[in-house]
Amino acid sequence: MTAVLLDETATVVRELAVAADSFAARAEEQEACRDRARPGxxxxxxxxxxxTLWRTAERCLRVRIAELECSTSG
Structure with missing residues (x-):
C-alpha cells in the first residue's frame, strides 16, 4: 500500500512540475512582451x-511540490 501511495505521489509531483515549468514559460513570454512595450x-x-500572476502561480506549485517531496521522504 505504501508503494502505491509513493508512486501516486511521484506522479502528482511530476505533473505539478510540468505545470510549474509551463507557468514559468508563460511568465517569460509575458516579461518579453512587457519589455517590448512602451514604458508607462x-x-x-x-x-x-x-x-507577476504566472510567477506567483509557479511559486505556489513549487512550494507544494517541495511539501509533497518532504512528506514522502520523512
Whole structure:
C-alpha cells in the first residue's frame, strides 16, 4: 500500500512540475512582451501584471511540490 501511495505521489509531483515549468514559460513570454512595450503604457502594465500572476502561480506549485517531496521522504 505504501508503494502505491509513493508512486501516486511521484506522479502528482511530476505533473505539478510540468505545470510549474509551463507557468514559468508563460511568465517569460509575458516579461518579453512587457519589455517590448512602451514604458508607462497600459499594454506594458498588463503584461507586467500577467507575468507577476504566472510567477506567483509557479511559486505556489513549487512550494507544494517541495511539501509533497518532504512528506514522502520523512
Amino acid at each position: 503604457t497600459a499594454v506594458q502594465h498588463r503584461h507586467a501584471h500577467s507575468a
